[in-house]
Amino acid sequence: MLSENIRRNAEHYVDAGGFGAELARLVGYPTESTTTEGRVAIKAYLDEVLTPALTDLGCTVTEHANPDPAGGPFLVGTRAESPDLPTVLCYGHADVVEGLGSQWSNGRAPWRLTVEGDRWYGRGTADNKGQHLVNLTALRLLLAERGELGFNLTMLFETGEEIGSPGLAEFAATHRELLAADVLLASDGPRLDADTPTLFLGSRGGLGIELDVDLRSDSYHSGNWGGLLRNPATTLAGAVSSLVEGHGRIRVPGLRPPELPEEIRAALAGVQVAASPGDPVPDDGWGEPGLTPAERLYGWNTLEVLSLGAADVDHPVNAIPARAKAVLQLRYVAGTDVDRAAELITGHLAEHGYSMVDVRITGRFAASRTDVGGPWPRWATALLRETTGGNLAVLPNIGGSLPNAVFTDVLGMPALWLPHSYPGCLQHAPDEHLLVPIAREGIVLAAALFDAIGHPPAEHPLPVRGQEVVR
Template sequence: MISAKLIEQAENHVDFGAFFGELATMVGYRTESTSAGGRVALKAYLDEILTPALAGLGCSVTEYPNPDPAGGPFLVGTRVESPESPTVLCYGHADVVDGQSGQWRDCRDPWTLTAEGDRWYGRGAADNKGQHLVNITALRLLLADQGALGFNLTWLFETGEEIGSPGLAEFAAAHRDELKADVLIASDGPRLDATTPTLFLGARGGVGIMLDVDLRPDAYHSGNWGGVLRNPATTLAGAIASLVDGHGRIQVPELLPPELPDAVRAALAGVQVANSPGDPVADEGWGDTSLTAAERLYGWNTLEVLSLGAADVDNPVNAIPGRARAILQLRYVAGTNVDHLTEVIARHLATHGYPMVGVTMLNSFPASRTEIDGTWPQWAKQTLEQVTGKPVAVLPNIGGSLPNHVFTDILGLPTLWLPHSYPGCLQHAPDEHMLRPIAREGIVLAIALFHALGNQVSSGKDSQ
């Protein structure tokens, strides 16, 4: 266990304003990966914030160009204490989404960290600057207290996570030796809720699917041609309903995972979703009601309609449109076979009388997870529960997306994600914020995990 003195130092770091001041400086860098100006700010953030921070941890620091021209550079920091010690790989991303200036409440500036009660508003406060600052702070405090970490440390920062991590997989594959480690410990995404310390072990994947019913170039009068010409909007509605019914239940067995593993079911028993003030209320009867809400969100697949349209919805005319389109997304867990998704969906639609519906796969990202009953997750859960004195939620994966597959599938690592945010943080939206209590507790949790690893070298590897 970490000492009471070290816990007090961690809490004081937040209570006396040091953490807020450093985060305010970080938020001030407009590191949008979607703009030319943001690319300049990202380079400055690497040079002026992250490189000194990693050097302060005793790391040698190298910046690498991205093999994909769509992405920005990578930063790698390396501290080697002993070849016999375990190595931890940490990860974070320096980029943020668009600041959405002018859309924040009370005229807040997204690039100025603003404290209102326990909420610290600013772009990147939760995603991901505040989260990687928690872990950097924990390592600093541990190093100052012990004079050593007790393990080797590698940090990997990317600058394009918000645009799909271009080049990250290729970079990891080309730098396997430099990124070789025993475990990934990283922070991104939300906790289960604001008050529940959480570990998650991976991420659901996602595939965009466009359905296009393009029947004719012109629209024809609905009185003169109704009942004679096929309506593409009606056809599209029927096609979608054959894939996912009006209650959110997937109708195509090939779009579902083969099973809900017993270990996943056991881990999710008792987990409550939508459990924070301000969360939307989960709809009863939506999705596969043989599963709990937690099982549907973290252990199962969902097919969502993201957009749907034909003609001009706001200004309809008495005409049968010639074309209708929809964008769907399959969110899926590890174990789902998505290799032939176009063929599977097209064949299903044709079988159900909709051969005229075109199917096109759009952007995608893979699912991955570390086995929930493995050595590393069990060790981490026990460590965190010892320092918190309360249950820690262990999720097989978050519902959203992260480049976890790079670490599990390419680098072959067990992955432990310790998030320092919560579902209501409004990441990617105006009024993004970090909660002060989560930052305060997060530093303690991170120190506990790093301390336990450095002082329990015999914790062992996860066989996955």
């Protein structure tokens, strides 16, 4: 168990204002990965914030060029204590989404930390600066207490997560030896809710799908030509409903998961979603029948219509439009084969009379997860439940997406994600914030995991090194 001294120091660092002061400095760097100015700020963030932080942990720090010109550099810090000790890989990202400064409310601003009660407002507070600061703080406290970690540490920071992590998989494949570790311990994404510490083991994937019904170059009067000319908007509506019916159930067999495994169903038993104040209420009768809300969100696939339109919907005229388009997204769990998605969708539409609909895949990120029954998840679950007094949610994956597959599939290691945010944090939106109680508890939980890896208690021995990841 984590020593009371480390726990007190962790909580005091937040309560006395030290953590907030550090976070304010980090937020002050406008590290948008989508702008030229942001990339300059990213370079400064690596040089002025992360490199000194890693050096203070006794790490050797190296910066690496991205093999993909669309992405920014990678920063790697390594602290080697002994080849006989386990190695932990940590991950974070320095970039943030667009600040949207004019849209923040009550005088708040994206690049200035604003403290209001138990909320720290600012871009990156939740995604991801506040989260990797929690882990850096926990490691720093352990070193101050013990003088050593008891494990080898590798910390990887990327600078393009918000634009899809370009080059990360290729970089990992090229630098397997540099990034080799027994386990990934990282923090991103949300907890189940604000009050429930959460361990998740992967992420759903995402597939962008564009449907285009481009039938003619001109629009024609709906009175003179209605009933004679195929309407692209009507056709598009029918095509979409053949893919996903009006109550959210996927109709294309190949876009559905093969099954809901019993171990996933067991892991999600009793998990309550949308439990925080202000969360929308899940709609009855929506999505896959026979599944609980948690199973639909964390264990199943969903096909969502992100946009759909023809002509000018705000100023319609009496004419049959020439063209209609829709953008859909498949959120899918590990085990779903999406390599032939375009072919499957095109064939399904043709079978239902919609061969005139063009299908294009616009982007993809992979789904992956570590086996919930694997040795590292079992170890971390037992340790965290003891630390929290039993208050812990264990999720096979989150509903959103992260570059988890880089670690599980490319580097071949189990992945443990300990998030320090919550679903209502407004990440990617104006008024993004981090909750003070979550940061306070998060440092304690992160320190407990790190310390138990370096100094395993008798009741929680580490998994045997070299055990394979079961997926």
